[in-house]
Amino acid sequence: MREEVLSAAARKNVFLSPEALEMVLSNSHPIDFINTVLTKLSENSMFVTKKDVMDAIAGDTVIYAPQKTIKVQNSHKLDISVVPGTDVTGDSTCEGKIEDFANYFRNRYYTLRKIIEKRKDFGSAMPIEKAMRMDRETKIIGIIYEKKDTKNGHVILKVEDETTMCSVFISKDSPLIGETFINDEVIGIAGKPTSNKELYIANEIYHPDVPSSNKWVPSDSSASVAFLSDVHIGSYTFLENNWKKMIAWLKANSTEKEIDYIVFPGDVVDGIGVFPGQEEELTVDNIYDQYSMLSEYLKDIPDHIQMVIHPGNHDAVRLAEPQPALPEIFRKSFDSNIMMVGNPITLNIEGRTVLSYHGKGIDDWIAGVRELTYEDPLKVMKNMMIRRHLAPMYGQRNALAPEKKDYLIIDRVPDIFVSGHVHGAGTMEYKGIRMINASSWQSQTEYQKMHNFNPDPGIMPIVGLGTGKTTMMNFMK
Template sequence: MVIKSIDTRTVVAKFALNGKNVHPEAVKLIINSGVDVDRVVDYACRKCNGSFIITPEDISDVLKELSSGREEKKVFDTGLKDTPKEEVESKGQISILKDVTGKSTCRGTVEDFVAYFNSRYEKLYSILKPRVKAIPIGSLGRIKMEEVEVIGFADNVRELDSSKAMFELEDKTGRVRVYAEGKVKEQVMELFGDEVIGVAGRLRGRSIIADRIIFPDVPISNGNRKRRDFLMVFISDVHFGSNTFLKEEWSRFVKWLNGESENEKLNELAHSVKYIFVAGDLTDGVGIYPDQEKELEILDIYQQYEFAAEQFDLIREDIKIILSPGNHDAVRQAEPQPALPKEFSSLFPKNVIHVGNPAYVDVEGIKVLLYHGRSLDDIISRVPRLSYERPHEAVMELLKRRHLAPLYGERSPIAPEKEDYLVIDDVPDVIHSGHVHTYGTGFYRGVFVINSSTWQSQTEFQKKVNLNPVPGNVAVYQPGGNVYRLKFYSG
């Protein structure tokens, strides 16, 4: 799309949409450059993520890079685009590809929320774009075509009767009703709401009769099948400090890691473990739910983390531990969550790498997406087919939507960052979550999906809501090879 005459106002508006102000000189530079304005705005905003005012210097840098063609590759690559080098923490062969830690822009304004959802929409739009010839919803009233394709946020999903369903689709230009029947209706009934999807269908009056629902999804050809010679261990929800923390089971696990178990074969397996991933809820925290003090063994949050650090100290130090927080940890609850603050992270041994939630981590070329899994509660209660017994199937639904917490306004709290860190814009090799205290693994279009269990026995609350945790189950994965399930809990 080439726009011939661009005025200053348009450029300023385009930046404003991204939550940026732009220096008048910078505007002139853009107009005179002759480069596609959207490209410049897009790139500049991403490059200058965090600063509110785009200076002429910023623009001239951007223009230089655009003309040298450097930009394209990066956009496709990591989604990290132009993060300064030092931010890609490099610890051995581990690099953190994406993580909100230290980069939070959230100030809690209306504009933040607008920017946040626009970021979600744009990211998912660009994933869907190759497959959906979308037209703006606002233009539906003016066109004569019968067959239309649109992309938007799903909303208000309703069953009309046993054969018909209806929902609304919203993009920046407007809202349209979509009706579905038969097989498409089944698909529609599994929509959560708030996911970005494509719809292909026929225009009827002011509504669309859907023929197809297009999810962003993971490409079928995906898959990094190279076999590696090391093992990755996945755990989460340890809940150090809780009076239901399973001490014995945990120390059996540590013993195994250190090659001190009774079983030689298991010890051999332990020998190849090079990485441990912890997907949140390391400690039980304080004040997470009412009257929590009655269920805590360690009341002091510092002592909880000290105890956690001591425990990690017992693990042989050549194993790298990648630790991300969950809703019980001492960071903000709204997602994305930053990594543990210094006062806690500094307690841990050097082989522990602290990341946020979610976090993309590259380990020797294997891309692992860690996400604690707060949204699993929402989607498991929304879709009858899903259950706490098979949590990995819920995670697959997230992959299909390419978003970690699509449902807004329910149990998953959102911090409106300028960029939506919860979009799965890069397809990982492994996706690891926890939170629901049950165990499940599987492959989805080449992605290894794992929901790790817990180290806490059934709590009073879980008893009440009929949730049966599967504690002490550990998934061990050899990239490109086998998945092992180790059980440290006999109860």
């Protein structure tokens, strides 16, 4: 175990002091522990003391949850769990009271602030109230309340922390003028107040983002995870023939290729009453029948595959995110190798952190940010990762429930990040993270036709858990 801990550290160019090593080895899950510590250390840490370990885990409740465990895998033994604290199911406290909103935003602010303060180029922030009294450059962290373009082409951001709100000024001549700012995102700013203390002149902007040292660390796992998003059972545009081709391929290949896990990132059925006139597009107009039909389709998937289903906006749970798992009444007909979880969800699959989010929030990103489009959902996902938040914009089309904590924050950097909803298919790598938009099993809908949107259905993305190799298996041919 000692060697495994030391080599995990060595892979990240980190050397542990004897006390630090002792502390790690005394934990009941030393490998999980050291991997978590390694992700929390600032980028330039090389010699790590016991105090560094304690600082790295300070205030972190999910610290002992496994992450990036590198171990020898047995392909016949499944290893999948929900990362504690990432599933709202059974844990919703939201009553919509004023204090719920205050707590929700406080949680968002402090969690993202902690991430920004871990950037090696940032350090720690000064309360805005104090920074506005200083005559020198300082750093602050705030949540963006609003962004205004002045008639002269400058930008003013109203930015708030727990002490006060200030107006951050970005001159039209500043290199920061082209930056994208999102309402309710948390950013760090380096700058200085004007002499009359009315404005804070921004010199640099810091997003929480992912450390540039983040990378995919290969493991011995030979298993793979596949994704089947937006199945939309019950719709007449469900691509039954292509689905059957995919099932036949799984039956023939999944054992040999060790495809042991399939995640369904939401919209598993078409639902009812989701949009006006939907009745005309349904072959099954009863929600119970849609789910039992899905459970029948899933019985064809080979038994050795563990499946995970979370809802999307077409499913029969509350629309507001985070969404809890499907209620018991719809789960009854599903086999025991299917886990029902909330949306979004962070899973640990053979040591890999897998973040799955249906992606309803993508609508707001595209509506609110000029350079984002439905044709390029991966660019939206990259923006989510830079801001470490799946859906920062509050009070837009995508409803957010003010839970006691903000489940839409990307608290831990995933190895794999998947979303659906827009029915596109694509993959890209961002700082080692395998990012995937996971297609659909529905051909172009009337709504998509009206908006001139061409989906990429019938594609199953597969990611090797050891190598990170991503394949988009196309069943439309």
